[in-house]
Amino acid sequence: MAGVFCLLYLWFAIFPGQAAPETFQYFSAKQVSAGRDYQRLPRIISILGFVLQIGVLIWFVFGKGKDGIGSGARNHMVYAVLLWLVLRLTSLPVQYFRGYYWQKKWGFLTQSLFAWWKDYFLEAGIELVLFTAGLLILYFVIGHWSKTWWVIIAGLFSLWLLIQTYLWPVIVAPLFNEFTPVHNPAITEMVEELAERAGIEVDEVLVMDAGRRTTKANAYFTGLGRTKRIVLYDTLLQNYPPEQVKAVVAHEMGHWKLGHITKGVGLGILGSFILWWLAGIMLSRTIPFGFRYGPEVMGMVVLFLILSSFISSPLQNGISRYMEREADRFAVILTEDVQSSVDLQVNISRKNLSDLAPAPFIEWFGYSHPSAVKRIEQMRENY
Numbered sequence: 001m002a003g004v005f006c007l008l009y010l011w012f013a014i015f016p017g018q019a020a021p022e023t024f025q026y027f028s029a030k031q032v033s034a035g036r037d038y039q040r041l042p043r044i045i046s047i048l049g050f051v052l053q054i055g056v057l058i059w060f061v062f063g064k065g066k067d068g069i070g071s072g073a074r075n076h077m078v079y080a081v082l083l084w085l086v087l088r089l090t091s092l093p094v095q096y097f098r099g100y101y102w103q104k105k106w107g108f109l110t111q112s113l114f115a116w117w118k119d120y121f122l123e124a125g126i127e128l129v130l131f132t133a134g135l136l137i138l139y140f141v142i143g144h145w146s147k148t149w150w151v152i153i154a155g156l157f158s159l160w161l162l163i164q165t166y167l168w169p170v171i172v173a174p175l176f177n178e179f180t181p182v183h184n185p186a187i188t189e190m191v192e193e194l195a196e197r198a199g200i201e202v203d204e205v206l207v208m209d210a211g212r213r214t215t216k217a218n219a220y221f222t223g224l225g226r227t228k229r230i231v232l233y234d235t236l237l238q239n240y241p242p243e244q245v246k247a248v249v250a251h252e253m254g255h256w257k258l259g260h261i262t263k264g265v266g267l268g269i270l271g272s273f274i275l276w277w278l279a280g281i282m283l284s285r286t287i288p289f290g291f292r293y294g295p296e297v298m299g300m301v302v303l304f305l306i307l308s309s310f311i312s313s314p315l316q317n318g319i320s321r322y323m324e325r326e327a328d329r330f331a332v333i334l335t336e337d338v339q340s341s342v343d344l345q346v347n348i349s350r351k352n353l354s355d356l357a358p359a360p361f362i363e364w365f366g367y368s369h370p371s372a373v374k375r376i377e378q379m380r381e382n383y
Ligand SMILES: [Zn+2]
Pocket: 251, 252, 255, 324, 327
């Protein structure tokens, strides 16, 4: 199934087909082809990178790698670190290409190569600690509760999802960026007025120094309970007119008011129980009952997780696109200003070089937000 998805994705990345006629109501043919030129190669490279990663992982878990490096690591801790290294090294070419080379080539990156590697190693270090700890817990639980292990792991995983959503904005995000409360009185006033109309208590609107890495603009809503916050990129405040910034803030308030983070975590917990239940079936069918298994069981589970998360991306993205549409609708009704929301979409997708006419399969499979034209048409329909 993953193979079929890869082939379809490659096909539609290379041959996206004609752009729908309504695209040209908002964008010129030149803009459409610029977006496509910018997106095509990273898509192809990502899929090839994914295939490479799965191939090497299969080699490491089941093939010659198991007899060579894999079985040399009878120690489960060493095995977990080696597994992490396999994943890291096989994804490095794609990460370097997408994150550094391509961004630099198109003039979006404002970072030096040194600063890029610094980010890379910081992130890799955090991942190494969490990944190894997670795998060792998994190995321990499988070893002690060979039948019910998946329930315990799903429970722990759900707990981790909650903790991570709560703590990520206050612990991890500040390691990479500086977050400061909005100082501009015009924006503070706008935020207060919108929050009052929306009937929500917005206590944290922060500006992130995104400009140290990119010229692209964005915003997001994150956190749980007391760590809930709206984050605006400094590039948004600098390069977009106030009424478009207002449209962004209203959209993020939509996520807030409609409880999207809580719903996302809830769905994540549900998904985690389904996923680990399937992992339980997978293991019990792969490894004969009563057989005493070695560390390679961790490799099997990781391979299973990567493949299932790839296969389920249409579902995950479908849910995300649904929530984005809800937040768009909310923003338009709250601001009573469809035009600014439309202008924002046009402006931001031009500047960020979005694909303005993605092939339907690519959007269905990989888009967390609807494509620009769909968003615009929906906003105009809704008001
Ligand atoms: Zn959104």
